[in-house]
Amino acid sequence: MLDLQPHHAVAQHYDELYEPDGSPRPHYAPLAASLGRLGRDEILARVQAINTSLLQRGVTFTVYADAAGTERVFPFDVIPRIITAEEWARLERGIGQRVRAINAFLYDVYHGERILRERRIPRELVYSSKNFNREMIDVDVPRDIYVHISGIDLIRDEGGEFLCLEDNCRTPSGISYVLENRDVLKRGFPDLFRNYAVCPVDDYPSRLLDVLRYVAPRGIEQPSVVLLTPGIYNSAYFEHSLLARRMGVELVEGRDLIVLDNFVYVKTTSGLERVDVIYRRIDDDYLDPLYFIPDSSLGVPGLMNAYRAGNVAIANAIGTGVGDDKAIYRFVPEMIRFYLDEEPILNNVPTYDCTDPVQRRHVLANLDKLVVKNTNASGGYGMLMGPFASAEECERFRGLISDNPRDFIAQPVVQLSSSPTLVDGGMVARHVDLRPFALLGRGVDVPPAALTRVALRDGSLVVNSSQGGGSKDTWVLQG
Amino acid sequence: MLSRVADSLFWLGRNVERAESIARILDVNYTRAMDLYSQRDGRSETLWRSVMQCAGFVLEPRISLNGKAAGDCFGFCAFDSENPTSIVSSVRIARTNALSIRSELTTEVWEVINVLYLYVDSQNMRSVLREGPSKFLRRIRDGMQGFAGMSDATMNHGDSWSFLQVGRFLERAYMTARILEAIDVENEPWHESQRLLEMCCASVPFAQQSHHAPEARDALAFIVLARDFPRSLRYCAREIDVCMHRISRSPEGTFATAAEQRLGRLRAMLDYTPIDDVLSDGPRIFARNMVRECEELSRDIEAAYFPRLPMTA
8 A cells, every 4th residue: 555644744845735734635635545545556557557658649748958859758647736626716816817917018018118118117127038029019919919828837835825936928838748647547547536526628729729719810700720830859749739639720830831922821732721820839039030030940931021910810929928038027916016906816936136236146145045047948947956056056157147147037945835746656745836827818718727747856846847847637626 | 731741641651551561571581581492592692682672772783692681681671770661761751750740640540650660669680580570570560550440440531541542552552563573473483473472462362363273474463453452553553543533623534633644544554454465575674664653653743732842932
C-alpha cells in the first residue's frame, strides 16, 4: 500500500492534500481512499501502461537544449490535483478581471495612451518594451480584442492564497496536455473518479473556435479559420495539430498562405481559398518578413498589410506582448483599478523594478534570496533562482542587471504549494503551479481546463517542461 | 485541401508501400539464399545484385560482393539511413510526413505509423541478423498493412484518402516494374519465375488461376496484366486513374490533367493488348519503359496538385 503521508512533518509551504494537523483535506479524502485500495503494484503497472500510450500517441514536446532535438513525453503524474468549486469561482472572477484589464490596456497603449498620459504607468517602460509594436498604433483590431487566448500562471503562497505569477498573453501553450491528461487518466484510473463530480475539459476546442469565429471580419457569415504553426520541429507542434484536428480547421504553415491584394489565401489542390481568421502560434517577429524579421521563412509576406486593412483577424493580435512584459506585470492591479474601477481579486507577487535605483540596489544586495527574471524570456529560460544558484551565476546576473536594468525584474522566492506526486515508485510532495486558460470573445470565458505543472525534482520550484517539470490532471469540482 | 497536405499524403502513401515492398523482397531473397542459392557458383551474388537493383541501385559488375553479399545488401536495404529507399529511411520519411499532417489523420492511422517508427528506431542490424531477419521484416509488413487497413477503415474516403491511395498504388506499380527489370525469368529455370511471383506477393493467386504447367511468360502475364490481382501493373494503373478522377471530379474517359491523360494511355495499353505484343521488345525493355512511365506520372501529379510554388506570387 502506498504511504500518502507528506515527507515533511511540518511543511513551510501550503500542502494541497493535508491540513496542517495531518488529516486529509475533505475534498481529497475519497481520492486518498481510492489510491489506498489500488495498492502500489497495481498503480505502477497502470502508470507504465499510460506512459507507453503517451509515447505511441506522440504526446511529446521537443527539447531545444538537447542537441538531438529529441521528442520527449511530457512527464505525466497520475495523482490529480483538485480545486474546489468555491476556489474555482474566485479564480474565474479574478482571471476575468485581469484579462479584461490587460485587453483594455492594450487597446489604450495603441489608441491615445490615456493611462500613460495620466502617468499611472511610466511611458518609457511601455516604449522600451521589446514587444511594444509601433506598427499597431491606431490600428483597429476586430471587436477591439487583443488577448483572445491567455494563460494566467497562478501559485499558492505559504498561507494558501492564490497569487498571479505571470500573465501569458502571446501564444501560451499547455492546453493539449490538459486534454490528453484527462483522457489517459479516465482510461487508466477510472476508479479515481468515483465519488467525484469533475468538470469536463473536452469542450475547450469548441469554446476556442467560438472565439475565433466571433472575431472574423464583419459581414462574413461562415468564416474560414486556420491555425498557423511554425511546423513539426516546434516544441508545441503536438498541441497545434491536436487543436486543429479537434476544432476541424486547417493546420497551415507560412508557406501554405499567400497574400494577394491585401487578402490572405491558402494554397489548395483546387486553387486559392480565402482565409478570414488566423489562430497563430508563431511569435510577432516571425509573422511577416516584410515588417519584422526579413529572413524569416515561417511567416507570410504581406500579412501585416492584410491585417491592417481589416481583411483578416489574427489571434492573438499583433503587439500583445507589451501586456505580458514582466516589467509591466506589476502594474496589472493598477490597470484593474484604472480601467474597470474594481479592486483586484488576485494579488500579484511583490516585484522589484530594476530600473529604479533604490530597488535595484536592494536587488543586487539580495541576489541570493530573490528570483530574477528576464522581462522578455519565457519557458523558464534566462532566470536566476537566487537561493539555489552558484556564486558565479549570481555574479553573472549582477553584471547583466547592471548593464540592462530594463531587462530584469526580481521577486522574493515564494514557496509554492505542494501536491502528492509519484516519483520512483513512491509518493512524495512536489511543488506545483496552476495555469488556467482564459478566452476573450463576447465576454471572458475561463473553461475549467487548467494545467497543473509539477516540479519533479526534490525541492525544486521550477515547473517548466523544459526544466524538468511534469504535469497533472487538474480536477475542478462541479459546484 | 491544402497542396502541402496533398503532397505529404502522396509521399506518405509511397513510403509506406516502399517499406512494405522492400521488406518482402528482402524476406524472399534472404530465405532463398539460405538453401537454393547457397551454392558457391556465383548464383548467390546474382541474387543479391537483383535485390540491389530492385532497391534502385545497379552494382557495376566489377564490384564483387565477396561472399559477404547477404549481410551487406541486407544492411544497405534495411538499415542504411543514407540510402533513401532503405526500410529505416522509408519508415522515417513516412512518419515525418504523417507528423506534418497529423491533424488530417485519424488517431488509429497515426498510431500505426508512430508505433512502427518507434519499433524500427529501437532495432539495430546486428541483433536483427542474430535472430534472423524474418521477425523484423514481418513486423514491418504487418505494420504497413495495418496502416493500409486502418486508413481504409477509419479515414473519410475523400480527397485525403485518394491522394494516399495514389501514392500507394504508384509506388506499388513502380516497385513491380523495378522487380521485372531486375530479374530475367525467360530462359531461366522455373524457380526464377517463382522468385518473381513471391517478390510480388503473387505466388498463391497465380497458382490458383493457372490451369496448365506454367511457363515464365504466364508468370509475366500475371504480374503485368492480371485484372483482379492488386499488385499487377494493370490493376495499379486502374486504381490510380480512378483516384485521380475522384480528385479532379472529371468524368471517366476524359482527362483534366496531364497525369490523367498519361494514365488513360497506359490503361488502354494494359487493358487491350495481348501479352506477346506487350512484351514484343522483351520483358526488360518493357519494364524499363514502365519504370520511366511511373517517374513521369509522379512528376505530372506533382505539377497538377502540389507545384513547388515560390513564397510570393
